[in-house]
Amino acid sequence: MKSKAVFRTDASLDIGTGHVMRCLTLADALRKRGCECYFICREHSGHLIEFIRAKGYHVYPLPYSQATSTSYSENEEAALGHAAWLGGSQQEDAAACKKILLNIKPQWLIVDHYALDNCWEEIVKPCCERLMVIDDLADRMHQCDLLLDQTFGRQIEEYAPLVPASCTVLCGAHYALLRPEFSEWRSYSLHRRETPELKQILVTMGGVDKNNATGLILDALGKADLPGGCQIAVVMGATAPWLDTVRQQAQSLSHPTNILTGVNNMAQLMANSDLAIGAAGATSWERCCLGLPTVMIELAENQRQVAHGLVLVGAVNALSSGVQITVELPNVLSALIGSKGELEKMSRAAAQVTDGLGVQAVIGHLR
Secondary structure, three states, X not given: OOOEEEEEEOOEOOOEOHHHHHHHHHHHHHHHOOOEEEEEEEOOOOOOHHHHHHOOOEEEEEOOOHHHHOOOOHHHHHHXXXXXXXXXXXHHHHHHHHHHHHHHOOOEEEEEOOOOOHHHHHHHHHHOOEEEEEOOOOOOOOOOOEEEEOOOOOOHHHHOOOOOOOOEEEEOHHHOOOOHHHHHHHHHHHHHXXXXXXXXXXXXXXXXXXXXXHHHHXXXXXXXXXXXXXEEEEEEOOOXXXXXXXXXXXXXXXXXXXXXXXXXXXXXXXXXXOEEEEEOOOHHHHHHHOOOOEEEEEOOHHHHHHHHHHHHOOOEEEEEOOHHXXXXXXXXXXXXXXXXXXXXXHHHHHHOOOOOOHHHHHHOOOO
């Protein structure tokens, strides 16, 4: 009988797409080993349920309504900083998931959600053989057998008071869940950076970018003194709310600017770019694997530790979203352009963070 794994994760305009995307990466690897994978996702605005189905996975949708989205208690919100992201209380969510899990009987339940903690996990844990949590925050209790935190610099000791003593904890960016193409393009990408030039700038602010940081970046790029012949590539989600506005804005820039959606060759695109301007989310590890120098934009509080750790080792320059983009980004770009060795130095530092083989390392624990 085939083994089975169920993923409980969500995407939305507030959550973004990164949690679902890294779960899909892990699901793809499990499927190659003969495991049947299923997803449970709530129908938030900006969900990726049809995208997941198009990848060949069965999705059990959980309904969303404005009434249930505020049904969590004040105590729950105080104890769990991202409680509002769930679309209901943990007890309601767990009850709905439990019915699905009792039917599937999975060997592994894999949870990637900032709004779930040990309260939810204790309810559903009897419905699976083992439970895995994917986290980045180390800010709440978990009742799990395996925990993954791919944050650069995260230490196992930080989870000691948060998980059972029997839990296996995997920490660090060398466990980053990257699709196989990133490790495949790594050698080529690192080789071409030995003699760096600034011919292409890649802008990637996530699949949603609900506050239009991309627009601010393009404004700043319009004011920056970029080298002649430099091109700009902007990657956005096909349903990003500011997509049409950004397309119109791109037409007025002096440097050729392409707006790309539905990108399925991100590793190749990153490998052929010379500088990225990107969010401090899951794509941080993709850029590091390929040694892509980055000006990182912090879009949320939960991205601060990622940005701080990569700044410390010299892999990125970091700016906060908002005024800093408009005011400081042109100056940061001028400094990078004026220093021939800086891009190469950043590339070497980034490449040391992860080699792109994290999925294989994690899969070894999912037996």
